[in-house]
Amino acid sequence: MLEEIKKIARDAGTAIMNVYESDDFDVQKKGDDSPLTKADLAAHNVICDGLRALETQYPIISEESSDISWEQRKHWCRYWLVDPLDGTKEFIKRNGEFTVNIALIEKGVPILGVVYAPVLDAMYTGERDRGALLNDKAISVAAKEPETLRVVGSRSHPSQETVDWLDALGKPYEMLPIGSSLKICLVAEGKADIYPRLGPTCEWDTGAAHAVLSAAGGQVTTINGEKLLYNQKEEYLNPYFIAR
Known part of the structure; x- marks a missing residue:
């Protein structure tokens, strides 16, 4: 198929x-x-x-x-x-x-x-x-987390909440802005380490790239550490999530 x-x-x-x-x-x-x-x-x-x-x-x-x-x-x-x-x-x-x-x-x-x-x-x-x-x-995803995190973020939807979340990690990081579901795909191919999304997305925005990342050895979870799941509620909006 x-x-x-x-x-x-x-x-x-x-x-x-x-x-x-x-x-x-x-x-x-x-x-x-x-x-x-x-x-x-x-x-x-x-x-x-x-x-x-x-x-x-x-x-x-x-x-x-x-x-x-x-x-x-x-x-x-x-x-x-x-x-x-x-x-x-x-x-x-x-x-x-x-x-x-x-x-x-x-x-x-x-x-x-x-x-x-x-x-x-x-x-x-x-x-x-x-x-x-x-x-x-x-x-596949990167074998280990580097000293300076490579963080992918939205080119068109920057979020102050995301910046605050990253600062709270207390670890140096560099931002790699890119559009669309390519953000999750960069994590899947090991060119980035993490994609925190503390902003609105819908299930169709993430489903395909989520499958790619999972198959590459990564994961997508809510900010509370639960698996990001699909078609489990009436609305299509995703909760805030972390792809890593």
């Missing part, structure tokens, strides 16, 4: 790049004031069509079609969790730091994830019990 999901992600990346290389993003504002472009919708359609064409069928939650009642989805054992274009603000800025995200969730746990950055042509994949890859080469 992983190879099929990678192809779907690449096809979505192509649809995004067709818009990215044009002069017409058709930027709109959603109800939460976040931006929406033609590329988000094009990638959403490609991914949903691709997943529905698979031999094995599961329900789909996408950022662009998330109006599914809790009464319906709380009974799901397995489902697809999709962010067709994570980092829309980075897309609009044309800095290349945006991704396609497809995760398979089982009983609240991401067991398969694909994160594709089309501008970088970087394909991160992770499967439970099978490890993580970047462009088909094995990756």
Whole structure:
């Protein structure tokens, strides 16, 4: 199944790049004031069509079609969790730091994830019990924590709470700003040590990269040390979390 999901992600990346290389993003504002472009919708359609064409069928939650009642989805054992274009603000800025995200969730746990950055042509994949890859080469988290922590943070959503949390650690650190789910992926490939997110995110923002990080030997927990789980409550908002 992983190879099929990678192809779907690449096809979505192509649809995004067709818009990215044009002069017409058709930027709109959603109800939460976040931006929406033609590329988000094009990638959403490609991914949903691709997943529905698979031999094995599961329900789909996408950022662009998330109006599914809790009464319906709380009974799901397995489902697809999709962010067709994570980092829309980075897309609009044309800095290349945006991704396609497809995760398979089982009983609240991401067991398969694909994160594709089309501008970088970087394909991160992770499967439970099978490890993580970047462009088909094995990756893993850093073997040990260095003296100076390499901390990834949001380029578009800086948080004073995050800075205060890091200062409270009492350990030197350097900030590596980057957009989208690439933050968690950098931890997965050992280029960063920790990503504290003390700000709002939704489940589709993290599911695929969470699967990659888990397969690479890392973990994502709430700030209270509990596992970050999916589809366990009515709203899609994640609690504050630490990826390490």
